[in-house]
Amino acid sequence: MTSLHALSPKAVSAPGKVFLAGGYLVLDRKYTALVFGLDARIHVCIEPIRTNSGVTLSEIIVRSPQFKEATWEYGYRLTEHDGGIGVTQLRASHDLPLTRNPFIETTLTYALTYISSNLPHHLIRPSSISIVASSSYYSNRGTAPSPTSKFQAFNIPLHSAHKTGLGSSAALVTSFTAALLTYYLPKEVFDLENEESLRILHNLSQASHCAAQGKVGSGFDIASAVYGSCLYRRFSPSVLSSAPDPGSPAFATELKSLVEDASRWDTQIQKSAIRMPQGLRLLMCDVDCGSETPGMVKKVLAWREENPETAEAIWDELQAGNEALAAELTRLATADVQNGDVAEKYARLREIVKANRSLIRKMSVESGVPIEPPQQTALLDACSGVPGVIGGVVPGAGGYDAIVVLIEDKESVINGLKKLLAGWKVDSSADDGVKIGKVGVLGVREEMVGVRVQDPADYKEWIDV
Ligand SMILES: Nc1ncnc2c1ncn2[C@@H]1O[C@H](COP(=O)(O)OP(=O)(O)O)[C@@H](O)[C@H]1O
Numbered sequence: 001m002t003s004l005h006a007l008s009p010k011a012v013s014a015p016g017k018v019f020l021a022g023g024y025l026v027l028d029r030k031y032t033a034l035v036f037g038l039d040a041r042i043h044v045c046i047e048p049i050r051t052n053s054g055v056t057l058s059e060i061i062v063r064s065p066q067f068k069e070a071t072w073e074y075g076y077r078l079t080e081h082d083g084g085i086g087v088t089q090l091r092a093s094h095d096l097p098l099t100r101n102p103f104i105e106t107t108l109t110y111a112l113t114y115i116s117s118n119l120p121h122h123l124i125r126p127s128s129i130s131i132v133a134s135s136s137y138y139s140n141r142g143t144a145p146s147p148t149s150k151f152q153a154f155n156i157p158l159h160s161a162h163k164t165g166l167g168s169s170a171a172l173v174t175s176f177t178a179a180l181l182t183y184y185l186p187k188e189v190f191d192l193e194n195e196e197s198l199r200i201l202h203n204l205s206q207a208s209h210c211a212a213q214g215k216v217g218s219g220f221d222i223a224s225a226v227y228g229s230c231l232y233r234r235f236s237p238s239v240l241s242s243a244p245d246p247g248s249p250a251f252a253t254e255l256k257s258l259v260e261d262a263s264r265w266d267t268q269i270q271k272s273a274i275r276m277p278q279g280l281r282l283l284m285c286d287v288d289c290g291s292e293t294p295g296m297v298k299k300v301l302a303w304r305e306e307n308p309e310t311a312e313a314i315w316d317e318l319q320a321g322n323e324a325l326a327a328e329l330t331r332l333a334t335a336d337v338q339n340g341d342v343a344e345k346y347a348r349l350r351e352i353v354k355a356n357r358s359l360i361r362k363m364s365v366e367s368g369v370p371i372e373p374p375q376q377t378a379l380l381d382a383c384s385g386v387p388g389v390i391g392g393v394v395p396g397a398g399g400y401d402a403i404v405v406l407i408e409d410k411e412s413v414i415n416g417l418k419k420l421l422a423g424w425k426v427d428s429s430a431d432d433g434v435k436i437g438k439v440g441v442l443g444v445r446e447e448m449v450g451v452r453v454q455d456p457a458d459y460k461e462w463i464d465v
């Protein structure tokens with residue numbers, strides 16, 4: 001094997017998501033989801049390995065320098081029978097426990113395998129990879145290492161970090177895959193400016209994310225990490241449920257075919273179908289109380305199977321409401337409606353959000369799953385009463401952990417919400433006995449752009465620590 005051209009540092013970032021409409025529905029290809037990308041991003045910087053001391057020939061070191069003890073070292077080798085690149089975690093030091101990061105390990109295995117099948121006669125050279133995330137992915141308090149720093153250091157290990165639910169694993173898998181492909185493959189083969197490369201990135205990231213999660217979800221979070229805000233129709237679950245296992249004979253050839261063969265994928269991603277009108281924005285609020293998405297999904301789907309008629313009526317009505325929401329946002333974004341009475345301008349939008357919420361509550365009550373539980377109803381009603389707030393919903397699977405509000409993009413509106421939330425208490429007398437904790441405004445908003453190339457120099461202070 002010969003070694004490739006001189007490799008220079010590369011950096012990439014991918015956005016987190018907020019699932020505005022279509023939770024549960026999107027699991028069925030008949031229905032679609034409205035997903036917004038966020039300005040909270042996960043950045044991955046990759047460069048040739050810096051030191052030769054103690055580094056064996058085929059080694060990739062991954063670090064997440066904002067967290068304590070977050071270094072993962074991997075040895076890699078080409079396996080026999082076309083099984084792809086096998087990745088083995090190495091012990092960074094005898095004093096440290098071996099903590100695994102399945103998202104990194106799996107993504108590395110899939111991406112290196114794909115790279116090696118595109119460069120069969122080249123050696124994959126060792127590299128050093130750093131991950132840096134926007135602070136809003138975690139609700140822990142961090143400190144900025146310098147006054148100009150855009151990121152914060154959290155003085156805790158990653159497993160103690162409290163996630164805010166912006167889709168860290170999907171943004172990580174996408175930017176990690178994109179960084180590896182951009183770094184190792186020549187620009188003629190992979191280039192993030194090119195639609196075909198985005199399609200490859202999407203398919204490969206979906207495969208890695210599913211394998212790391214151990215389940216096939218709808219994939220909306222990878223779609224928005226790659227493409228940014230979009231209207232999303234999922235791929236058929238069979239596309240990935242029959243995917244080959246890493247290391248099995250012919251894994252490399254089958255993965256290449258799965259990723260590249262457009263006829264195997266029936267995903268539909270429409271970027272032009274969703275817009276955010278000028279003068280409006282989304283605002284996320286983190287509720288200090290968790291919900292387990294997989295358990296809720298299981299229950300909702302079981303109820304739907306037992307009650308097909310009732311479910312179908314709700315699903316169809318909600319799909320129509322979600323389409324109306326996308327259409328109204330687009331109308332407001334494109335038509336000449338900038339002037340005029342604000343209350344009148346947003347009246348229809350307000351009605352649509354309200355009607356969709358009542359259908360989500362119906363879904364909750366009928367299925368017995370707390371998608372919009374009474375505590376969130378009270379919170380959303382109160383937020384909707386703040387001047388300048390159009391309305392709000394429980395995003396994605398719903399539950400107790402977050403709300404998203406659509407508001408007029410004015411400081412006074414955010415201040416009004418902050419004032420309301422600062423004093424927000426939910427009594428424990430709700431029937432389910434669940435007491436939600438503090439509600440905080442997350443400093444994130446929608447962003448239309450998906451994965452993008454970054455300047456590696458921007459991460460210098462994190463790579464040199
Ligand atoms: N900054 C980071 N560095 C390394 N790995 C990360 C980072 N943030 C998230 N991850 C990985 O993603 C996992 C969280 O994924 P998941 O539980 O699916 O949450 P989410 O809903 O945010 O995607 C973590 O356990 C870790 O493996």
Ligand SMILES: C[C@@](O)(CCOP(=O)(O)OP(=O)(O)O)CC(=O)O
Pocket residue numbers: 019022023024025026027165166167217218219220293297395396397398
């Ligand atoms: C129920 C769903 O349709 C949407 C879940 O959306 P969330 O945004 O709640 O997801 P997590 O980040 O995994 O908690 C499941 C799916 O589409 O896979």
